[in-house]
Amino acid sequence: MRWRANTVIGGALTALALGTALTAAFWTPFDPLRVNLRARLQPPSSLYWLGTDEFGRDVLSRVMAGAGTSVVVALSTVALAISIGVVVGGVAGYLRGWTDRIIMAVNDALLAFPGILLALAMMIVLGANKSGLVLALGLAYIPSVARVVRGTVLSIREKEYIEASRVIGNSELYSMVRHVLPNAVAPVAVLATSMFGWVLLAESALSFLGLGVPPPAPTWGNMLAASRPYMETAAWLSIAPGLCIALTLLGINLLGDSLRDRLDPRMAHG
């Protein structure tokens, strides 16, 4: 029963975020970048549903555009991290021996840097722009993916049906592709969902610090950063973007939970 609640609420919130992101590509109530100094710092009204910021820009439109940016960055990052991480972790987990040990030694050294820090560091090298951000965050999260995938592959490897495949006479490569990979999809799917959330948060944090997507392009993080000087006078500037991040993350977390519950082998056996 709780599983259904998770799916419904999680799905709804996530769909809302994705939907907003998609819509923003074609339409927003106002131009998110258009400066209108005559309408500075207006509180929420029937015209500007979420008010305006210090440049007179419509907050709602900016929030929608921010959704677009954040979602695109997060999706690209997850795609990058997962595709490379799966190969690295899969190879290490399946081949074991020295290959495994070397890969994991490097992996663990990279894991010694907290994710955001690594991304931060790479931003210095890559420069503050969207593609740099995707690359930095993607690379920063590859070690986590590799570790999880390796663990999954290790446990699948021990199952008897892998040995059965060998007994039949199948080559190692065939066993890996036909038997290990399809069974590894489930945990990786759960990981991808969680990761989407982490990356969204990391991107917001970096943008908040000024090291992510640079203004004037709106992202929820840099909108929050910009709201700080006006906290006392224009509280709505601080509330809207943060609320969006929180609700989107909540949706993703709930969805990830329901996915994990559904794929739990105990539940599968009834």
Added chain:
Amino acid sequence: MTAPLLTVDHLRIESVRSGAAVVDDVSFAIERGEFLAVVGESGSGKTAAARAILGLLPPGLRKAAGRIELDGEDLATVAPRRMRALRGPTVGMVFQEPMVSLNPAISVGAQMAEGLALHERLAKSEIRRRCLDMLARVQIRDPARTFDAYPHEFSGGMRQRIMLASVMLLKPKLLLADEPTTALDTLTQREVLDLMVELARDYGTSVMLITHNLGLVSRYAQRAVVLRQGRLVETGSVRQILFSPRETYTRQLVQALPRRGAASARRAAGEPLISVRGLKVSFGGRQRLFRRDADVAAVNGVDLDIGAGETVAVVGGSGSGKTTLGRAMLRLIPRASGEIRFHGRDVTTTRDHEFRLASQLVFQDPYSSLDPRMRVGEIVAEPLRHVPQLAGAERDRRVAAMLDEVGLAGFAQRWPHELSGGQRQRIAIARAIVRHPSFVVADEPVSALDMTIQAQVLKLFERLQAQYGFACLFISHDLAAVEQVADRVVVMQGGRIVEQGSRDDIFDHPQHDYTKALLAAAPVLDFADPASVRASG
């Protein structure tokens, strides 16, 4: 005529979520000092009934109706504090899995003392003394060191003994034993159960033994209760249940017990199909910081011949090397040394494709030997990848024929998780046989199955062997199953063969001490001799 110690009256336990009955209108009684066996297969509700007596049903179940009276007290009306006081000194329970029945974070002594400290006012030194005495009583070698040690330092058999000691310390009037030895070695099983019976007799404890093993029932119990799907099927003295069962299900259970058939005429003529000489498999010792532990020889120099169409059983306790032997003979272990010949050809190191095609393996665990992401039809068809002559429609026909043979016609589109354990094992057998191999290694193929299903699968196996004529290496610790299917028997201990011979020779005239010990430990029923069963009450 004293009142029974335990009376269970029209007990009904149901699932909280669905209301389905797990135990339905079950009634039985246990007298003081009596040994009652509760017999049933999985899903019979026997564990739930035991838990209900303790008042410890798992969160998904609840007692819906019925009365449980223990030592004169109606458990339904008893206050929780009184119930806690009853647990331990009045009724105790021993569990099945030795690996998780003791808390790994607390020392053995602390766990044993816990019960005593709760129920009796004793000085710490006195508690310790009693624990040490009890540990010595259950034949633990160094009680003082054991007291301070942690559970993970002990083997399964020793942990069961520690648990038994811990429970019997409180001298309970009733002992509930839920499959206490199922997870143990044959020899250890016997030791632990004998110990349990001794202690029970010393303290006048009644015992309720929950088991699916009729051999154990015949050896230890006076009366028996048979459960099926939560319902009571039959009760009576053990002798009556085993030799003149009234109900159909009881008869099925008794008939499912493997029994010796006529010695088959499958004598291997001419050159053996598979010939093994000096087979040795060593596993590297644990890698410590600066040195390496000595290598452990799992198989230590084995010579074995298997003739075409013959069934050779390999028996032995855990650690005997029988499983490793089977894998090594199929060349699944790269670290094996020695010589393996197939049809006279040396296949020890060469990648002999014909050998690979001709040999197969049936695994023990039906739940992990089938890829959960493949359909049944695909699973059975997969070995045919390597037989290019069979393609397309031909292949489908072979798969369908195979499924039909194992009694699962039309199951090709199903997923493994939709099937029961017995059905999965049949699919595993179909997969093994689909290429008409000449040699099949069966590694404990029926150990994980219920009794009646075991019988079905064993019969299926025998029939397929008669039909397709493959040789079989049948690895098992279950001597009763071995007695039914084997032509020859090989006994292994510590990686070596200690005795081998024809089935009748080994079972009737064992020579080696270890063989004799194994046979004595195995609860095998002799249906020709009712007097071999314990005298009934």
Added chain:
Amino acid sequence: MLGYLARRLAMTIPTLLLVAVAVFTLVRLIPGDPVQVMLGDNVDAAQAAQLRAQLGLDEAIPLQFLHWLGKLATGDLGHSITNNLAVLPLILERFQVSAVIVLVAVAAATCIAVPAGLIAAWKQNSALDLAVVSSAALLLSIPSFWLGLLLLLLFGLKLKWLPVIGYVPFSENFWQAAVFMLLPIVTLTVLEIGVLTRMARAASIEVLRLEYVTHARAKGVPEWLVLGRHVLPNAFAPTWTLIGLVLGHLLGGIAVIETVFTLPGLGRLLVDSIFARDYPVVQGCLLFTAVIYVVVNLIVDLCYPLFDPRVAVA
């Protein structure tokens, strides 16, 4: 046991070495001539040469690395370009601030999360459990900087109960320092409760399923003792691992909290020096954080045998 310790310590050395290599490589990857970037457009040749020599940039790369490593071993992390302060002492001073926030917050969060998770698991699927799970999910989803801003808005600006900006070291004036640190610590605590409760609950559920818990109850052990003596020590281990990971993760994420509350911590130092292109400081911060993370995980692993006697043997 000593073997376990020695082995675990030995495993960190290659990791630390690789960390050093990673940091070294990273800074060398920065596009452009670092000296030029550091000194700006008005480059005095002599000054440039001196800086180059100081940073060891005139040597071959492997030599540079070895020299750098040697300096690290003596604790010399170089000097900040912006104010010429020695990097290591600067980092240590800032680290104290960050460390206080992180440690107090995680400790407080653990004290609340573990009992909450345990009780939720004990009463699984009840209304209480649902409340705990929902709260944890909510807390997990709130970005730390947003919560900080909101708390600052509420308690600092609207209610005026707490100061909005400022910092005093604990050594100077305990109570005043505490007042300044209260909001940041509370922010972090609230968030970490979400993370830790979930793990504590999941671990407790796993343990409650195991037979030794039923065995304890079957001996007549009262529930509170079952939970405290049998469930808690065994359920704590996975949470402990998570605590190690969380501590490490917070070392990176603390920058946002410090920015919101304007505290002179390590995170702020890193961010500021990135903006200022003060590479010796950036390098120092990265290295320091990574080493602390490795050390924290080492300590977490070494404490394992306290909860799980099986570990020391393996």
